[in-house]
Amino acid sequence: MTQYILQRFVQLVVVLFILSIVVFTIVRLIPGDPAAVMLGTEATPQALAQIRREMGLDAPLPVQYVKWLQNVMAG
Numbered sequence: 001m002t003q004y005i006l007q008r009f010v011q012l013v014v015v016l017f018i019l020s021i022v023v024f025t026i027v028r029l030i031p032g033d034p035a036a037v038m039l040g041t042e043a044t045p046q047a048l049a050q051i052r053r054e055m056g057l058d059a060p061l062p063v064q065y066v067k068w069l070q071n072v073m074a075g
Contacts, residue, residue, distance in 0.1 A: 020072070024065050 035051040036043060052058045056067055 020069060021065075024068055028061070028064075
């Protein structure tokens with residue numbers, strides 16, 4: 001019985017990990033730039049770059065995923 005519960009727990013962790021990757025990918029594929037939406041159509045390139053840097057959008061995708069996952073875990 002303990003082995004069965006352990007197997008199910010491992011399966012749960014794997015499924016949640018795959019689901020988190022799918023959700024993160026879908027969010028990243030949504031068209032539009034969050035920085036441009038926040039600043040509007042008359043935003044300067046410098047302001048866009050600053051917002052992207054503050055939001056972490058200029059970081060590589062694995063780094064963005066880890067930060068996103070930390071935020072999801074924190075609620």
